Amino acid sequence: MQTELAMGQGAGTLYDKIWDSHVVRSYADGTDLLYIDRHLVQEVSSPQAFAGLQxxxxxxxxxxxxxxVADHAVPTLHRDRPLREGLAARQVARLQQNARHFGIPYIPMHDRRHGIVHVIGPELGFTLPGATLVCGDSHTCTHGAFGALAFGIGASECESVFATQTLRQRRQKRMRIRLTGSLPRGVTVKDVVLALIARIGIAGGAGHTIEYAGPAVEALSMEGRMTLCNMAIEAGSRVALIAPDERTLDWLRGRPLAPQGDRWAAAVADWRRLRSDPDAAFDREVDMDISDLAPQVSWGTTPEDCAPVTGHVPDPAAVSDPVRRRRMEQSLAYMGLVPGTPLRDIRIDRVFIGSCTNARLEDLRRAAQVVRGRRAAPHVRAIVVPGSAAVRLAAEAEGIDHVFREAGFEWRDSGCSMCVAMNDDRLAEGERCASTSNRNFEGRQGKGGRTHLMSPEMAAAAALAGRLTDVRDWA
Amino acid sequence: MEPFVTLESVAAPLPEAGIDTDVIFPARFLLLLDRAGLGRHLFHERRHARPPGSPPFVLDRPPHDRARILVTGPDFGIGSSREQAVWALADFGIRCIIAPSFGEIFHANCFRNGLLPVTLPPADHARILAEAEAARPLVVDLPAQTIRLAGGERIGFAIEPHRRQALLEGLDEIALLLREDADAIGAFEARQRAQRPWLFLTREQLSHFDDLTETPANG
Known part of the structure; x- marks a missing residue:
């Protein structure tokens, strides 16, 4: 069947259609040489790739x-000053030097176009439906929200793209996740994706490309779709896709790098075919009704360790599989949590609103809505890190920065910040954080730091309460 | 790339589930620009931030401190795409990782660096894990696609043919692509440029970046 689809006969999925239009050649063992249209380059995964090329x-x-663009290692404070001497400064400078040497555009951190790769790609119109797009960053699946076949790669693969513009790949299986129903009050697409990962697991999408479909996906804003696709890697899938529709076109039209004029018209005509045929076959189907979801929070050290905020810290004794039980015990020991504790009793020290998952204008607006006219708990240090300078400027034009500042939150410049803790924004040992990021791995936000994943609204409410709390009680 | 043919070694047992690349190689060390010498940061917190009174990490304990094979739980290497995780393992001396399943980007990165990731079904994996815990040596035989246990038993494994070939010969995929597929790439590019011109940025579009200014270098 795979061959049939590859040959363009029979019904195809969105994934197969984009794949087929990028096959340079097929090898006897069933792998394909895939042409890569776009490559986002950041400072962490590129120095060794550039060095290899040289x-x-x-x-x-x-x-x-x-x-x-440098997004991982850049500070979110004092951006008007030169970077302090040190490893981060060297890494950022190296990217700038490499970009200059090889003649590729480099967006410096003081620029109005700066931001996290996965935020500025779409903002600039660099991300396009039907394109193949890669980056040495696992959250590249974000761009699938536009119907781009986008995936994270390692540094050696970055070098291959620099040198050949291609990657040898094997076609993945296809998995469709259909979302139906509508979001209840206080529940966001972040809660949907956390609940989904809790259900299918951290390997639930492994070996598969996920296509999100269904009325609840169509109803999502582009920002919401990006959040949904962004977390596909946390379910083990390198690729997530959503078929482009009118909303996608409206969002892209007029962006600086999006096609203009006749080229736009030709592109749109081509993009119309970018949807799975009605009788296309998927290797796996998952249906999820989102109407009864509650806001989610994570309690452990993988993104599948999530529960409704109304629940309790689970008890490893109730898990029969010994490997899973040991994993849960270890997670709870790291997190400093006792089974049976109501999640809403967990006191927090820090709040991080940011990351390629949840730092777009819509996210900040909704978090600000919760915060407006209130104060963060005195013991909580909360930071808001817009995903890009464009997001920051748009938020400031609406006065969102004031809302946060008046509530005692810090308002920062764009970057990955405390999602990956490669700059000065990090948790101290043992500190507990309500975070809108994507990973609650051990040490992810700083050595010994403890992360609870949640939506921007939930993180905002946690800052006010000084503990995990149900945002629906703060409406 | 150093070819991988056969490997004889004791295997270090690390039967945790879901070890992510942040645990394998913590993010703060990603600031290092060179790929050499990263082994000293491998499993940094697991090795250097032990709870008081606990024994050393498995890779710091004889005889497993000399292991060139690692046997882990399911979903090894999930999360971040950082190839530093693989470079650190290789620098430490690990050439083969045996697990029930792997994170996909990590799995692909292994082959680019001469590491063999072996995926085994639960029963075979349990058998290998027992050998690792007993510190009995294993022989990983890539041409035969088997793992030979000390008692003579052989456990087979599957691997993509082109990846097997690349490991056996220490092939450099980029050089191979440039040698054998350069014409095909050029032809595809020309065709795509004609059929889907919007996928290629124009000079006018790129002029959006003409006003970019560099940050003064101080690194």
Whole structure:
């Protein structure tokens, strides 16, 4: 069947259609050489790839297909000052040097176009439906919200894209996740994706490309779709896709790097085919009604360790599989949590509203709505890190920065910040954080730090309460 | 790339589920620009932030401190795409990882660096884990696609043919692509440029970046 689809006969999925239009050649073992249209380059996964290219004495094949920005290591304070001497400064400077040397655009941290790669790609119109897009960053699946076949790669694969504009890949299986119903009050797409991962597990999408479909997906804003696709990697899937529709086109039209004029019209005509045929076959189907969901929070150290905020810390003794039980015991020990504790009794020290998952204008607006006219608990240190300078400027134009500042939150400049803790924004040992990011792994927000994943609204409410709380009680 | 043919070693047992690449290689060390010498940061917190009174981490304990094979629980290497996780393992001396399942990006990164990730079904995995815990040596035989136990038993494993070939010969995929597929890439590119021109940024579009200014370098 795979061959049939590859040959373009029979019904195809959205994934197969984009894949088929990017096959440079097929190999006898069933792998394909896939052409890569776009590459977002950041400072962490690129230095070794550029060095490899230089060691081979090779040119960068297509400089116009790459866009470089430093997002992981940049500070979110004092951006008008030069970076303090040190490893981060060297890494950011290296990216700038490499970009200059190989002739690719580099957006510096003081620029109005700066931001997290997965926020600025779409903002600039660099991300396009039907395109293949890669980045040395696992959350590249975010761009699937636009119907781009986008996936995270390692540094060696970045080097391959620099040198050849291609990657040898095997086609994945196809999984469709249909979302139906409508979001209840106080519940967001972040809660949907956390509940989904809790249900299918951290390997639930492994080996598969996820296509999100159904009326509840169509009803989502582009920001919501990006949040949904962003977390696919936390379910084990490198690729997530949503078929482009009118909302996608409206969002992209007029963006600086989006096609203009006749090219736009031709592109739109081509993008109309970018949907799974009605009789397309999926290897796996999951249906989920979102109408009865409650806001979710994570309690453990993988994204599947999530529960409704109305619940309790689970008891490992109730788990029969010994490997899973040991994992849960270890998670709870790391998190400093006792089974049976109501999740709403968990006191927090820090709040992080940011990351490529939840730092777009819509996220900040909704968090600000919760915070407006209130104060963060005195013991809580809360930071808001917009996903891009454009998001920050738009939020400031609406006075959102004032809302947060008056509530005692810090308002920062754009970057990955405390999602990955490679700059100065990090948890101290033992500190507990309500976070809108994507990973609650051990040490993810700083050595010994404890992360609870949730939506921006829930994180905002947690700051006010000084503990995990149900945002529906703060409406 | 160093070829991988056969490997004989004791295997270090690390039967935790879902060890992510943040645990394998914590993010703060990602600031290092070189890929050499990263082994000293491998499993940094697991090795250096032990609870008081607990024994050393398995890779710091004889005879497993000399292990070139790691046997882990399911979903090893999930999360971040950081290839530093693989570079650190390789630098530490690990050439083969045996698990019931892997994170996909990590799995792909292994092959780019001469590491063999072996996926085994639960029963075979349990058998290998017992050997690792008993510190009995294993022989990983890539041409035969088997793992030979000290008692002579052989456990087979599957691997993609082109990846097997690349490991056996220490092939460099980029050099191979440039040698064998450069014409196909050029032809595809020309065709795509004609059929889907919007996928190629124009000079006018790129002029959006003409006003970019560099930050003064101080690194």
């Amino acid at each position: 060691a081979r004495g090779l040119p960068l094949r297509r400089p116009d297909a790459h866009l470089a």
